Amino acid sequence: MAFDAVLIEQMRAREATRRWWPGRTINDELDACVAECPDKIALTARRVEDGTTTRFTYRELAALADRVAVGLVRLGVTRGDVVSIQLPNSWQFTVLYLACSRIGAVLNPLMPIFRERELSFMLAHGESKVVVVPRRFRGTDYEPMLSALQPGLPALRHVIVIDDGTAANSFETLLSGPQWELQPDASEILTRHRPGPDDVTQLLYTSGTTGEPKGVMHTANTLFSNIVPYAQAMRLSRDDVVLMASPMAHQTGFMYGLMMPILLRAHAVLQDVWQPQAALGLIAGEGVTFTMASTAFLSDLANAVTESGTAVPTLRTFLCAGAPIPGALVERARAALSAKIVSAWGMTEMGAVTLTRLDDADERSVATDGAPLPGVEARVVDENGETLPPGVAGRLFVRACSAFGGYLKRAHLNATDAQGWFDTGDLASIDAQGYIRISGRSKDVIIRGGENIPVVEIEALLYRHPGVSQVAIVAWPDARLGERACAVIVPKPGEAVDLPSLTAFLKTQGVATQYWPERLLLLDAMPVTPAGKIQKFKLRDLLNEMLDQQT
Structure with missing residues (x-):
């Protein structure tokens, strides 16, 4: 696959002077975890349906990533190939991204809710070589759906299924079972095609107003330049335990549930199906300190605590994004959870753009969507492109170190000018203190x-x-x-x-x-x-x- 991430070169000169790009990849961070804390629990994954819990130390996680990486190469995956995964939050999701990064392949997460129409477009547009699906999840049989689509997808060579491990095309048979990492050529495979920080590492589709999804391309630099200041703003460290029940096939779950814990050398806890009582059990059992999800999750969790009487004393922060937070919900959640409720706004194209601060009054999370993160600039303009004064609503433009590399095969839709300003398609106002309030969407x-x-x-x-x-x-x-x-x-x-x-x-x-x-x-x-x-x-x-x- 030839990736036309044309905005990366445009940003490189600017970020060379601003120095927000860290110049590291997930490979560097995982290797550092193995060197610094090999026996620390890195990942706990819970399947809500049957209560199965799987744990990995950082040493085990890296070893399995190496194994799966070599297995992918044995299937014909090479540098720049797209590997699509339509998986719920699971240890396989995390391992597959780390494995792809070992060999320079690009991960394409797909929401489990997608069906034939969405999948046929995305898999064809991204020229996916491999797709990994659960055999069955939440009442849907994925293998027959993907097998029926495969004849119309000339690039797709393999449909791999996560099941009991007995099928010829199972994840275990092809990737995680054989000790690929011990074979004579494994070391060379695992070092030959490692990507650089400006190579495309993620392809994530976003819904838009053009009648078809757009493939957002990100690199390690664009992703980590957001994650680093985000973690600092939330005062997160290696001692934190991060719960992620928001889908990892969205940027929220991917960046802050998969990548951020590795950056921090922290412990990630994954929940595959949102069930508030199950989340309470995970928070209590794993000592969760931080989570991020939409307003609906916050409401459900607060209700569950109130109804069950189960306290969550370790949970310090719930970062809420995706919709404005009603004031009554902030009050109710603060009382029930005793955690700080943080409001945020962001996009697939650049991750979290704005956050309220931990020291802000609760009212900030109700009345605003936060202030721009370090490395992010925002301005509101009128129909003539003139900057508007504080408090006046207009079109929101953002220039960020974490901005995407462009839309795959759709550069004409990149909506970014020569100075790097991206038209978000949203309407907003900025107050005198620099806090943003999203007031509507010009995009439909x-x-x-x-x-x-x-x-x-x-x-x-x-x-x-x-x-x-x-x-x-x-x-x-x-x-x-x-x-x-x-x-x-x-x-x-x-x-x-x-x-x-x-x-x-x-x-x-x-x-x-x-x-x-x-x-x-x-x-x-x-x-x-x-x-x-x-x-x-x-x-x-x-x-x-x-x-x-x-x-």
Whole structure:
């Protein structure tokens, strides 16, 4: 794969003087862990369904990463090849990233919720050579789904399945079972193609407004230049225990649940399915001190503590991102958890951009999304590109040391000018103290529990429904998830449309369940501009009025 990460060269000169890029890779950090604390517990992974717990010391983790790396080479994976993994939070996820990094392969995490439509595009666009999936997870059989897609994916050579280890294509049979690292050529394999800090190491797809996902390319420098100041701001050290229940196939889980603990020489605890009672058990049993997740997770955990009476005295900080935190939730969570609630905002393209500080008053986490991290600059501009004064909302532009290298095969969408300013697509204001408040999104995306819903893509599909004349997907507020999707539809004359028929139609299109609309509003006509453009703000107002009348 030829990666067109054109923004890296643009950033290199700037970062050479600013010195935010550390010039190290995950290989360097893992090797240092083995040298400094080989027998320290590095990783604990819990499967909620059966309670299985797997632990690795840093020595064991590195040895297994080496083994899997050589196994991947035996399957034909070489430097620059893409290895896709559609896995929940698991030790295999962590090991596969470390293994890919040993041989210069690029990891492409895929959300477990993705189905045929999303997977067929992403695996083809990224030219994935290998994909690793669970045989079954949360009621879905992954192997038949991927095997059915494989004939249409000429680059895809292997579908590897995590199961009981007996199948010919199992993870254990092909990668983690044989002692590949002891073979005569293993040492040369493990050193020949190690990537540098400016080589692409991660390919992560993000939902956008262009009708298709975009492949975000990151290097070790862009990722670590964010993780280092983030960890410093949260005052994290090797003595911390980091719980990650937010998906590692999102930047939150990947950067702060997989990479950051290794950087810190800390202990990572992974939870594969969000279940608040299970999280309580892990926090108590492992002595968890820090976690990061969306608002819904915070609400659930606070409720679980209150209902069960189980205290979590070791938990110092819960960093909450993905949606604004209601003031009442901050108060309730502070009382229940006795932990500091930190608000943050970020993007797949650059990780966490803003954080409130540990010394800030709680009100900051309610009223703002935090101030930019070191190495990050932000400005708000009007429609003419002129910088706006404090407190005035406009388009948010960010220039960051952690900015991505570009969108794979879509450089024309990089939205970054010659000075490195990236158009976030969000509307925001910056107060006199430099704290940012995201006030809306100029891009047409709904964020449901931290998961972006690709609105344009879902609308395009629903226009194919035989009963739909016009459709618009808009957000409606939800106390737990922040937002849910409502389909506003003008039916064709004489056609009956209901929510079950819409979701059944999307299911036949292979669309992830989480992207389906959860409410339906039928109209005789859409509110439109004189040019005929649907006025979604009026639809949102109408929906909110209807919800207010129902309460």
